[in-house]
Amino acid sequence: MSEYQKLIDEAQSAAESSQNAEELGSARSKFLGKKSQLSEAKKELGKLEERDRAAAGKELNEVRKLIEKAFEQREVHLQEEAWNLQFESERIDLSERLESLRRGHLHLITQARDHLEDVFVGMGFTVAEGPEVETAWYNFEALNIPDWHPARGNFDTIFVNLGSPEEVMLRSHTSPVQVRTMENHQPPIYIVAPGRTFRTDNADATHLPAFNQIEGLVIDKGITMGDLAGTIDSFVQAFFGTEVKSRLRPSYFPFTEPSAEFDISRPDGSWLELGGCGMVHPNVLSNCGIDSEEWQGFAFGFGIDRLVAMRYQLDDIRELVVNDARFLRQF
Numbered sequence: 001m002s003e004y005q006k007l008i009d010e011a012q013s014a015a016e017s018s019q020n021a022e023e024l025g026s027a028r029s030k031f032l033g034k035k036s037q038l039s040e041a042k043k044e045l046g047k048l049e050e051r052d053r054a055a056a057g058k059e060l061n062e063v064r065k066l067i068e069k070a071f072e073q074r075e076v077h078l079q080e081e082a083w084n085l086q087f088e089s090e091r092i093d094l095s096e097r098l099e100s101l102r103r104g105h106l107h108l109i110t111q112a113r114d115h116l117e118d119v120f121v122g123m124g125f126t127v128a129e130g131p132e133v134e135t136a137w138y139n140f141e142a143l144n145i146p147d148w149h150p151a152r153g154n155f156d157t158i159f160v161n162l163g164s165p166e167e168v169m170l171r172s173h174t175s176p177v178q179v180r181t182m183e184n185h186q187p188p189i190y191i192v193a194p195g196r197t198f199r200t201d202n203a204d205a206t207h208l209p210a211f212n213q214i215e216g217l218v219i220d221k222g223i224t225m226g227d228l229a230g231t232i233d234s235f236v237q238a239f240f241g242t243e244v245k246s247r248l249r250p251s252y253f254p255f256t257e258p259s260a261e262f263d264i265s266r267p268d269g270s271w272l273e274l275g276g277c278g279m280v281h282p283n284v285l286s287n288c289g290i291d292s293e294e295w296q297g298f299a300f301g302f303g304i305d306r307l308v309a310m311r312y313q314l315d316d317i318r319e320l321v322v323n324d325a326r327f328l329r330q331f
């Protein structure tokens with residue numbers, strides 16, 4: 001064997017230093033091919049005495065096996081290396097994908113609207129809806145605001161260029177849904193109507209030109225201002241927690257009599273105006289075909305955007321509409 005040790009060493013180091021399948025192939029044929037030293041030695045076997053031939057043949061076979069093994073091992077190694085390179089170049093980082101496909105969630109206003117609906121449904125109300133484009137009848141007249149009435153000026157109305165001038169508009173409050181509900185349903189009525197409302201207000205820290213209100217309407221027998229105050233108190237506590245108080249302040253709306261503004265208490269002890277309310281004016285009841293001798297009721301309406309700003313202590317209500325994902329993701 002020692003006579004072949006040098007050959008084995010050379011073959012092993014040739015296999016080891018081959019960097020790819022091509023180099024390995026040519027080294028292999030140099031050591032194992034037809035013209036290799038081993039093949040030549042095999043041809044010479046015939047010339048040996050018969051008694052020596054078997055031992056020499058066996059030795060050659062062992063040398064050949066060792067050299068073949070060196071090439072096979074190197075081949076497996078090079079194949080693994082090639083696969084690793086390929087895997088690396090075709091690798092897709094799924095963790096990055098997951099990051100960019102972060103799950104979305106409902107907008108803060110939608111969450112608040114759903115929560116408000118839940119609170120009022122829990123108090124026995126149902127949810128009503130009305131169109132965002134309204135006629136003067138629903139937005140004003142049926143609500144006891146005829147066209148000469150100065151209160152029309154309080155609702156900085158956005159008119160739509162349809163029909164007679166100032167007849168069709170984007171609703172400036174959700175109160176038209178009161179009228180539509182009373183026109184179509186006999187009392188008793190217990191509804192809330194959330195929805196988008198529009199005014200020519202310039203956007204600032206407390207105003208948006210398109211904002212959200214929620215309207216409440218109750219029509220039943222023997223309803224008093226005490227029921228209104230109790231309902232607002234219950235809702236405020238269910239929505240904000242029992243530490244928050246509400247109060248009513250005398251005010252004026254053409255569609256309620258008496259009318260009030262309602263405020264909620266802030267942690268620093270001051271009060272924040274949330275909306276308006278009052279006992280439904282008899283003219284509104286009769287405009288909607290309801291006998292005001294038999295039925296009474298109350299209504300309220302307040303801004304959802306301001307309520308959200310208060311609940312989450314936002315300094316500027318415009319944060320809710322600029323669609324900055326970093327802001328929205330927090331909620």
Ligand code: FA5
Nearest residue numbers: 173201207208211274275276277299300301302303306
């Ligand atoms: C009304 O709109 C009455 N319809 C409320 C009402 C209903 C009174 C039923 C009586 C009975 P007012 O114009 O005050 O009232 O608006 C109510 C609330 O809407 C305000 O308190 C405020 O929270 C919100 N709001 C009004 N204008 C804007 C605005 N530009 N941006 C954001 N919120 C506003």
